Amino acid sequence: MDFMGFRGGAGLYQSVGRRNGHVGGVAEVRAALALKSHSEAERRRRERINSHLSTLRRLIPNTSKMEKAALLAEVISQLRQLQTAAAEVRRRWNVPSDIDEITVEEGERVESSGSSSSTVRSIKATICCDDRPDLLADLKKALESILRLKTVSAEISTVGCRIRFVFILVTTRTSTTTSQEQEPAAGVITRSVQQTLKCALARISSSSSHRRRQNQPDFFSARNPRRISPLESSSSSS
Amino acid sequence: MDFMGFRGGAGLYQSVGRRNGHVGGVAEVRAALALKSHSEAERRRRERINSHLSTLRRLIPNTSKMEKAALLAEVISQLRQLQTAAAEVRRRWNVPSDIDEITVEEGERVESSGSSSSTVRSIKATICCDDRPDLLADLKKALESILRLKTVSAEISTVGCRIRFVFILVTTRTSTTTSQEQEPAAGVITRSVQQTLKCALARISSSSSHRRRQNQPDFFSARNPRRISPLESSSSSS
DNA sequence: AGCTACACGTGATTC
DNA sequence: TGAATCACGTGTAGC
Numbered sequence: 453m454d455f456m457g458f459r460g461g462a463g464l465y466q467s468v469g470r471r472n473g474h475v476g477g478v479a480e481v482r483a484a485l486a487l488k489s490h491s492e493a494e495r496r497r498r499e500r501i502n503s504h505l506s507t508l509r510r511l512i513p514n515t516s517k518m519e520k521a522a523l524l525a526e527v528i529s530q531l532r533q534l535q536t537a538a539a540e541v542r543r544r545w546n547v548p549s550d551i552d553e554i555t556v557e558e559g560e561r562v563e564s565s566g567s568s569s570s571t572v573r574s575i576k577a578t579i580c581c582d583d584r585p586d587l588l589a590d591l592k593k594a595l596e597s598i599l600r601l602k603t604v605s606a607e608i609s610t611v612g613c614r615i616r617f618v619f620i621l622v623t624t625r626t627s628t629t630t631s632q633e634q635e636p637a638a639g640v641i642t643r644s645v646q647q648t649l650k651c652a653l654a655r656i657s658s659s660s661s662h663r664r665r666q667n668q669p670d671f672f673s674a675r676n677p678r679r680i681s682p683l684e685s686s687s688s689s690s
Numbered sequence: 691m692d693f694m695g696f697r698g699g700a701g702l703y704q705s706v707g708r709r710n711g712h713v714g715g716v717a718e719v720r721a722a723l724a725l726k727s728h729s730e731a732e733r734r735r736r737e738r739i740n741s742h743l744s745t746l747r748r749l750i751p752n753t754s755k756m757e758k759a760a761l762l763a764e765v766i767s768q769l770r771q772l773q774t775a776a777a778e779v780r781r782r783w784n785v786p787s788d789i790d791e792i793t794v795e796e797g798e799r800v801e802s803s804g805s806s807s808s809t810v811r812s813i814k815a816t817i818c819c820d821d822r823p824d825l826l827a828d829l830k831k832a833l834e835s836i837l838r839l840k841t842v843s844a845e846i847s848t849v850g851c852r853i854r855f856v857f858i859l860v861t862t863r864t865s866t867t868t869s870q871e872q873e874p875a876a877g878v879i880t881r882s883v884q885q886t887l888k889c890a891l892a893r894i895s896s897s898s899s900h901r902r903r904q905n906q907p908d909f910f911s912a913r914n915p916r917r918i919s920p921l922e923s924s925s926s927s928s
Numbered sequence: 929a930g931c932t933a934c935a936c937g938t939g940a941t942t943c
Numbered sequence: 944t945g946a947a948t949c950a951c952g953t954g955t956a957g958c
Contacts, residue, residue: 504759935955
C-alpha cells in the first residue's frame with residue numbers, strides 16, 4: 453500500500469534535490485501531499501466504476517464470477533436484445549418513442565383497377581416526432597400535393613408530447629399516363645417520401661420553439677439500437 | 691513508456707544481483723521478457739474492456755463524451771427501464787420467460803353467494819417453468835386437493851419448452867363453516883399457495899431429467915431485475 | 929513454472 | 944492552479 457507512495461516520493465525527491473540543506477523541504481512535502489491526494493482520487497474513481505460494474509452483475513444473472521470484459525459483453529448482448537424487442541413492440545403497437553424517426557417501406561405492387569395497364573404501389577411510412585397542431589394536415593398535404601400520393605389510412609398515436617403516425621399510401625397516376633415518362637422505381641419513391649417528410653418536419657421543428665426533453669419518457673423509452681440524428685433516419689427493409 | 695519497465699527491471703536486477711559477473715544474465719533477460727509479455731497482456735485486456743465500453747457508447751445515445759462511470763450509470767438506468775418494461779409486457783401478455791417464477795397476488799374479497807355469512811377471496815397465481823406432460827393437472831390437483839381452492843380460470847401459454855400459467859383461484863369454505871376455525875388471513879393464503887406450487891414444481895423438476903438451457907430464448911428474453919434462483923421467487927405485491 | 933485478471937500508483941492531459 | 948479523467952506498467956493472487 454504505502455511502498456508505492458514512498459517510491460514515488462523518493463523519485464521526486466531525487467529530481468528536486470536537497471534544497472536548503474535539509475530533506476524535508478516545502479516543495480517536497482507539497483509534492484508528496486499532491487501525490488497522495490492524486491492516488492486517493494484515483495482510488496475513488498476506481499471504486500465508483502467497480503460499484504457500477506457490480507450493480508450490473510446484480511442486474512444480469514449468472515455474471516457473478518465473470519471477468520470484467522465478459523460481463524460487459526453480456527451487458528451488451530442483453531441491451532441489444534431488449535432494445536430490438538422494445539423496438540419491435542413499439543412498431544407493432546405504434547408507440548411513439550423519444551427519438552425522431554422516419555421509416556418508409558414499400559408494400560407489394562397492386563394492379564390498378566382502372567382501364568389502363570398502369571400499376572399502383574403501396575407505401576408504408578411511419579413518422580415519430582414531437583406533436584404540434586396541424587401536423588397531420590401538413591404531412592398529408594406534403595405527401596399528396598408534392599408527391600401525388602393518396603392516403604389510404606393514417607394511424608396516429610400520442611404519448612405525452614410525442615406523436616407517431618403510420619401512413620399507408622398508394623401512388624396515383626395522373627391523367628398524363630399517356631406521356632412517355634416511365635413508372636419510377638420503388639427505391640426512388642421511398643426516398644422521395646422520406647425526403648419530403650424529412651423536409652416537412654425540419655421546417656416545423658425549426659419554426660416552433662420546441663426543445664427536446666433529454667430523458668426519461670414513459671414507456672419503452674429504449675433508444676434505438678443505432679444512433680439516429682433527428683430526422684436523418686433511413687430504414688427501408690420489408 | 692519505457693521508463694516504467696526500466697524502473698521495474700532495475701529493481702529486479704538489484705534483488706537478483708550480478709550473477710556471473712555481467713549485467714545481462716539469463717535470469718535478467720527472462721524476467722525482462724516476462725515483464726514485457728505481462729504488460730502487453732494487460733494492454734490487450736484494457737483494449738478488450740474499452741472496446742466493449744465504446745460499443746456501449748454506440749448503443750446508448752448521447753454518451754459519446756461521458757466519462758466511464760457516467761456511461762456505466764446510463765447503461766444501468768437503460769437496462770433497468772428495459773427490464774421492467776419487458777417484465778410488464780410479459781406479465782400482460784402472459785409470455786413465458788426463461789426463468790422459473792412464481793407470483794401470487796390476492797384479489798379483492800368477494801361476498802359469498804351462499805346463505806352463510808362467509809366471504810371468498812380470489813387469488814391470482816402465475817407460474818413460469820419448463821413444460822411437461824400433465825403439468826397443468828398436477829398443479830390443479832395440488833391447489834385444489836391440498837389447499838381446497840377452486841380454479842376459476844387458467845390461462846396457459848407456451849414458448850418452446852417453456853410454459854406460463856395464470857390461475858385465478860377462489861377459496862372454498864368446507865361444510866365445516868360451522869366450526870370454530872377462523873378465516874385465514876390473506877397473507878397466509880398467498881404464502882400457502884406459493885409454497886404448494888413451489889413444492890409441486892420442485893418435485894417435478896427433480897424427477898424429470900430436464901436441463902435448463904442457458905441462454906438466448908426467443909422473445910423478451912430479459913432476465914428479471916433480481917436474481918431468482920429456480921422456484922424460490924417471492925412476489926406478492928398487488 | 930506460466931498465464932490471467934484485478935488493484936494499485938503514477939504520468940499525461942484537460943479544464 | 945488543483946481537480947479530475949484516462950492509459951500505462953507493475954505487484955500480486957488464483958489456477
